[in-house]
Amino acid sequence: MEEINLNRGWKLHDSPLCWEKEKLAEVKLYQDGWLTCDIPADVRMPLIEKGIIKDPVVADHCLESEWVEKRAWWFLKEFDLPDLSGKTIELVMEALDTKSDIFINGQYAGSHRSVHYPFVCPAGHMLREGKNEIAVRVTTGLEEVTDEQLSQINWAVCREDDNGGKYRSDYRRAFVRRPQYTVGWDWGPRVVTCGIVGDVYLQCSEKAVIRNVEIRNRLQGEKAFLTVTAEVESLPMISTQSCDLQVSVSYEAQVCAVSVLKNQLLTSGTNYFCVDLEIDHPMLWWPNGYGEQPLYRIAVDMVLDHDIKEHREITYGIRSLRLDTSPLEGENRKFQFYVNDVPVFCRGGDWIPNDSIYARVTDRKIEKLLEEAVNANFNMLRIWGGGLYEREYFYQLCDQKGILIWQDFMFACATYPDHLEWFRAEAAKELEYQTRRLGSHACMALFCGSNENHWLFNPQDNPQWQVDFTREKPLGLYIANVLAKKIIHANCPDIPYWNSSPYGGKLPNDDSCGDVHRWHNGFMSKDMEERIEPVLYDEVRSRFVSEYGCVGPCCVESIQEYMGTDEYERTGRAWEMHCNVFEKDSVYAGIRKHYLDDPEKLEMEEYVLYGGMFQALVLGYSLEAIRARMDCYGALFWMYNDTWGETGWTIVDYYLRRKISYYAVKRALAPVKLIMRCDKGELVVWGLNDSNTCAEAEGELGYVSFDGSIRKLRTVVFKLPAASRQCVLREKLPVEDYRKGSIMFLASGGVEDSVCLRMDDMRNLEFEKSQIEIVQTKQIGRCTHVTLTSRGYIHGAYVKGNYSCSDNYFDILPGESREILVENPNGEELRFGQVR
Structure with missing residues (x-):
């Protein structure tokens, strides 16, 4: 099979929205106003490049280009072709956003109405040797949705007053298979x-083509049994033909298994060839922190007429995966993933599209975000259901890096018209394509029917949604409850499926079963004290927390970029738009509770520092609390990455700069960790070991005053078995002055961090600033290795300047030594600060 890439050298023009596909000839008569672009391209990309509009992610410029959605847009591409006679040619357009009409050499080739699966059509009869032309008319698709249609779903789409504010949201999105977040x-x-x-691109084939390769494995003892199914389409419509087929498995150029099928009969159309392979002592794929991620290469080669060859190659991780939902005490059930029969606690965050104009997201941006996720000790990302199925490269990188994927299907926060046959058909094509595409990736841990669609019908959590569903009008539940299950059972039955997120129990968002979104008793509570109090997360009783969060600011450099100026105040429309809708002065309240009065009067640098520390405190403490629940099996926070710059949920901002909270999350998700809590007058220490090897936490434990003058310590060693979470100590809390000191664990080996028991809000603790002492500095390659210590307690020690560090904004306990690595290729002199 040969591919002819057509990405480069397109022209673009707009027209009135009422100019339908019949107006192609009139559009081509335009002499002026044509823009040039390469594909992939959102129409705003060439408009920005030519200075016609400003970048909508900066300041409030998004308001100035809303006119774009009220026009029709025409893409034209001219290209030359050699003689392709005798070949079957298909035009493939991997993603069209959203309502599209496609023409080849002036002939209508078809229409498309979904961004979530490709447009593919036979093209050979419309193409010719020499000059050719492709034209595409694209609109947003929103213009076709009427009030009558919206009434069919009771207008049950998240409204501007509860999900976006004055300039956001659009009821019509539920009828259009586009990225839902773009409204x-x-x-x-x-x-x-x-x-x-x-x-x-054009896909050119001769006689037969390998359409798909599906791989399944079964582990038994010291062997892996692989079943490889090749789907082959024989192109002659009325003739049989013969082929030889070879399937091979190799690792690092060494062949592990081969199977050859000689002289196989191909009948017209689709053929399936199933091959069983056996691998001795397979190298198993593990999530990040539990082991390595070896990837085998599985090649399928087909030979017809001794010289016409077809080749498909897939990288594949051998592993088993299952979701355990077995009963616990009472009505409770587990919700725990096992990889290679080892229990895995899922640590990570929720992933959204990386730009409001997602077509311009580069592979490098995806690489950087996944590198940062691994560095922050993630082993899972949840792909949120209001965005996109990510490109193939994303899932390949997750295979390589050991990031498990919880994959929502792209339905979010709305009822959907799946009582309509055309909508069901669109959903079926989408799910069919995506499950076949993703089903053989080692990283795939779960397919999920939607984001919060079942939860909309929970009257306890969402009393404002007065919507009833019936079997005749299931309002989106047919897709999640029936259609998705049928398709997954056919295409990838080894991957677990869950109806929605949250889902489980008598009503969705029930602690007893499945996953929960902890919002109304967290950061979206109407009670400000609940929004800013991390200790409340010690009360979590859920089986799996797949969404919750806390907002915080970006660094000053990022704020200057998204505001488009270095002269601004924390007021005005642009500033308000770049503050999360649910922020509601919570950052100020958090600073006031935990640090100091009058946060509104802080300079920008101080606002960023204290606001960032507030977000870090809530996320770090809450992730520890959830991990310490022995009957909870996952903690995914909202959210990991950004679509533009704002005071918001993320720990890595739109410009790929780490926020202060990044480091707190990294520490909280360390695979081997001790967590201390006070429970009814007792000191409780939890030992967590999310790895496949045994570990020891060795150090000194006891009361230490913040000035270091009182030290009542004893030596302890905690044994932490592989893949375990357990209570390693429970004893009566000694009577001490916990305003002037705390119970501390000073690590001497086994675990990276020392631990300090949090007994009160930070601003209520009584300690003076101590001096940060630099014990040693070494420059090794691009990194400066710095060892720090202090005689007294330091809260929030940090490296001044925009450096990437192994740790930052951390506490130093009295007498403790901390070594950090600072990315500092020029060996600049480092300066240090502290929050308090």
């Missing part, structure tokens, strides 16, 4: 995308 969300602006947002 605006609490964390992003209304930038309704439109364009050819995936690769475009």
Whole structure:
């Protein structure tokens, strides 16, 4: 099979929205106003490049380009072709956003109405040797949705007053298979995308083509049994033909298994060839922290007429995976993932599209975000259901890095019209394509039917949604409850499926079963004290927390970029738009509770420092609390990455700069960790070991005053078995002055961090600033290795300047030595600060 790439050298023009596909000839008569672009391209990309509009992620410029969605957009591409006679040719457009009409040499080739699966059509009869032309008319698709249609779903789509504010949201999105977030969300602006947002190419085949390769494995003893199914389409419509087929498995150029099928009969159309392979002592794939991620290469080679060859190659991680939902005490059930029969606690965050104009996201940006996730000790990302199925490269990187994927299907926060046959058909094509595409990735841990669609019908949590569903009008539940299950059972039955997120129990968002989104008793509580109090997360009783969060600011450099100026105040429309809709002065309240009065009067640098420390405190403490629940099996916070810059949920901002909270999350998710809590007058120490090897936590434990003058310590050694969570100590808390000191564990080996028991809000503790002492500095390659200590307690020690560090904004306990690595290729002199 040969591919002819058509990504480069397109022209773009707009027209009135009423100009339908019949107006192609009139559009081509335009002499002026044509823009040039390469594909993938959202229409805003060339508009920004030519200075016609400003970048919508900066300041409040998104408001100035809303006119884009009220036009029709025409893409034209001219290209030359050699003689392709005798070949079957298909035009493939991997992603069109959203309502599209496609023409080849002036002939209508078809229409498409979903961004979530590709447009593919036979093209050979419309193409010719020499000059050719492809034209595509694209609109947002929103213009077709009527009030009558919206009434069919009772207008049950998240409204501007509860999910986005004045400039965001659009009821019509539920009828359009587009990225739902592009109409605006609490964390992003209304930038309704439109364009050819995936690769475009001609696929040329002779006689037969390998359409798909599906791989399943079974582990038994010291062997792995692989079943490889090749789907082969024989192109002659009325003739049989013969082929030889070879399937091989190799690792690092060494062949592990081969199977050859000689002289196989191909009948017209689809053929399936199933091959069983056996691998002795397989190298198993593990999530990040539990082991390595070896990837085998599985090659399928087909030979027809002794010289026509087809080749497909897939990288594949051998592992078993299952989701355990077995009963616990009472009505409770587990919700625990096992990889290679080892229990895995899922640590990580929720992933959204990386830009309001997602077509311009580079592979390098995806690489950097996944590198940072691994560095922060993630082993799972949940792909949120209001965005996109990510490109193939994303899942390949997750295979390589050991990041498990919880994959929502792209339905979010709305009822959907799946009582309509055309909508069901669109959903079926989407799920069919995506499950076949993703089913053989080692990283795939779960397919999930939607984000919060079942939860909408929970009257306890969402009394404002007065919507009833029936079997005749299931309002989206048919897709999640029936259709998705049938498709997964057919395409990838080894991957677990869950109906929605949250889901489980008598009503969705029930602690007893499945996963929960902890919002109304967390940061979205109407009670400000609940929004800013991390100790409340010690009360979590859920089986799996898949969404919750806390907002905080970006660094000053990022704020200057998204505000578009270095002269601004924390007021005005642009500033308000770049503050999360649910922020509601919570950052100020958090600073006031934990640090100091009058946060509104802080200079920007101080606001960023104290606001960032507040977010870090809540996320770090809450992740520890959830991990310490022995009957909870996952902690995913909202959210990991950003679609534009704002005071918001993330720990890595839109510009790929780490927020202060990044380091707190990294420490909280360390695979081997001790967590201390006070429970009814007792000191409780939890030992966590999310790895496949045994560990020891050795050090001194006891009361230490913040000035270091009182030290009542004893030597302890805690044994931490592989893949375990357990209470390693419970004893009466000694009577001491906990305003002037605390119970501390000073680590001497086994675990990276020392631990200090949090007994009160930070601002209520009585200690003076101590001096940070530099014990040693060494420059090794691009990194400066610095060892720090202090005689007294230091809260929030940090490296001044925009450096990437192994740790930052950390506490130093009295007499403790801390070594950090600072990315500092020029060996600049480092300066240190402290929060308090």
